[in-house]
Amino acid sequence: MQDERARETPGCAIAVMAKASIPGRTKTRLIPPLTPVQAADLNTAFLRDVADNLLAAATLANISAWMAYAPAGSRDFFTGNLPAGIGLIETAEPNFGACLFRSASSLLAAGHEAVCLLNSDSPTLPTGYLVAAATALAAPGDRVVLGPATDGGYYLIGIKQPHRRLFQDVEWSTERVLRQTLARADELALPVVLLPSWYDVDDEAALRQLIGELVDGRPFRAVGSKPTPAGFTRRLLLRLLETPDLASSSDQAARSSLVA
Incomplete structure (x- = not known):
């Protein structure tokens, strides 16, 4: 997995905004009901499933798969946990908007005709949504593609030109992200192309939704495409649900609400 791979492949690069799994620093909004180690393990499972989803999309459209990773110096984590065929670029900036812009502009400068930036928190996102984003960006003319998240943010943004303004004056990690990005556009x-909405797994309520989808067979709505199976995540959730505690003995109420 080489950073230079972008120079070899035109078309649409889809880059996951990815963080290395570090207990106590990863998926902290899921602690509790998860322990720091469990939350880090869940992050790794998400990354593996999202990587497989990208590679599946790449067989259906002119897409190349990437991880834009942080923190600086964590490349070995990704080379050790991801399948072949995933490119890596480091993106260490002081704020999330700057990370997004650096990732997109770097891949565009390397020769890609379009770039999509994808979150790492939606392991069951339908592959068809990624293909739809790349297809929309392949059409003539400038545009932005957005995948709305149910929490008011977005799970994907796709661009054809390095529009820095799209990532400025946005209150990241709030329910205003999508609305403010639409205002920047x-x-x-x-022109804006909106994909179907999907959910991020970044709090306990969303984790319950994921368990319902992968373990209990309660699918999230999927418009025109079925969710991906997310096998790494499903297997981890099944193991976690078999443990005596998802966090500590003092978190029994949280655990009960999680599996309800």
Whole structure:
């Protein structure tokens, strides 16, 4: 997995905004009901499933698969946990908007015709949504593609030109992210293509939704495409649900609500 691989492949690069799994620093909004180690393990499972999803999309459209990773110096974690065929670029910036812009502009400068930035928190996202994003960006003319998240953010943003303004004056990690990004696109007079909405797994309620989908057979709505199976995540969830505690003995109420 080489950073230089972008120079070899045109078309659409889809890069996951990925963090290395570090207990106590990864998926902290899921601690509790998870322990720091369990939360880090869940992050790793998500990354593996999202990587497989990207590679599946790459067989259906002119897509190359990437991870834009942090923190600096964590490359070995990704080379040790991801399948072949995933490119790696480091993206260490002082804020999330700057990380997004650096990742997109770097891949565009390397020769890709379009770039999508994808979150790492939606392991069951339908592969068809990724293909739809790449297809929309392959059409003539500038535009932005957005995949709305149910929490008011977005799970994907796709661009054809390095529009820094799309990532400025956005209150990241709030329910205003999508609305503010749409306002930035309006300022730039950019046409917007909206994908179907999906959910991020970044809090306990969303984790319950994921368990319902992967373990209990309660699918999240999927418009025009079925969710990906997310096998790494499903197997980990089944193991976690068999443990005496998901966190500590003082978190029994949280665990009960998680598996309800």
